[in-house]
Amino acid sequence: MTSRISKKLIQITLITAILALVGGVLSCDSSLLSQKAPDFTLSTMTETNITLSELEGTPVVLNFWATTCPACVAELSYFEIVAQESEGEIKVIAINVRQPISEVERFFDDYEPTMIVALDNNGEVFMNYSQEDNARGYIPFTLFVDSEGIVQYIKIGAFQSNTELWDALDSVF
Numbered sequence: 731m732t733s734r735i736s737k738k739l740i741q742i743t744l745i746t747a748i749l750a751l752v753g754g755v756l757s758c759d760s761s762l763l764s765q766k767a768p769d770f771t772l773s774t775m776t777e778t779n780i781t782l783s784e785l786e787g788t789p790v791v792l793n794f795w796a797t798t799c800p801a802c803v804a805e806l807s808y809f810e811i812v813a814q815e816s817e818g819e820i821k822v823i824a825i826n827v828r829q830p831i832s833e834v835e836r837f838f839d840d841y842e843p844t845m846i847v848a849l850d851n852n853g854e855v856f857m858n859y860s861q862e863d864n865a866r867g868y869i870p871f872t873l874f875v876d877s878e879g880i881v882q883y884i885k886i887g888a889f890q891s892n893t894e895l896w897d898a899l900d901s902v903f
Contacts, residue, residue: 830851
C-alpha cells in the first residue's frame with residue numbers, strides 16, 4: 731500500500747513539474763516580438779560570413795540548434811525543406827550553438843544543405859536572442875524575421891512536422 735501511495739505522489743509531482751515548465755515557457759514575455767532583430771555576423775559552414783542586416787528585403791527564419799539536441803535534429807529537415815521549396819524567397823539560417831565546426835561537418839557528412847548553417851561558437855548570439863525572450867538558453871529556438879528586419883514570430887521548442895512549420899510561416903509571411 732505504501733509503495734502505491736509513493737508511486738501516486740511521484741506521478742503527481744512529475745505532472746505538476748511538467749505543467750509548471752510548460753506554463754513558464756508559454757507565458758514568457760517575448761520582448762523581441764515586433765522589434766528589430768538584433769544584428770549579428772557569424773561564420774558559416776561554407777567558411778563565409780552571414781550578417782543578418784544584409785538580408786533585409788527577404789524574410790528570414792532563424793533556428794538555434796545543436797547536434798546533441800534530439801528535438802533540434804528532428805526538426806532540422808523541416809527547415810531544409812523550407813529552404814529548398816522557397817527557392818531563396820525565405821532565407822533559412824540554422825545557427826548551431828556552441829559546437830566546433832568539426833562536429834557540425836561530421837553531422838552533415840557529405841550532405842550540402844540548402845539552408846545557411848551558421849556557427850555561434852561562443853553562444854553569444856544565441857544568449858542575446860534567448861535571454862531577451864526568456865527562453866533561458868532553451869533549444870530549439872526559432873524566430874521569423876520579416877523583410878524589414880522585425881521579429882514577427884517566436885517559438886521555443888521544436889516544430890513537430892513540416893506542415894506545422896509551413897502553417898506558421900504562412901500565417902506570418
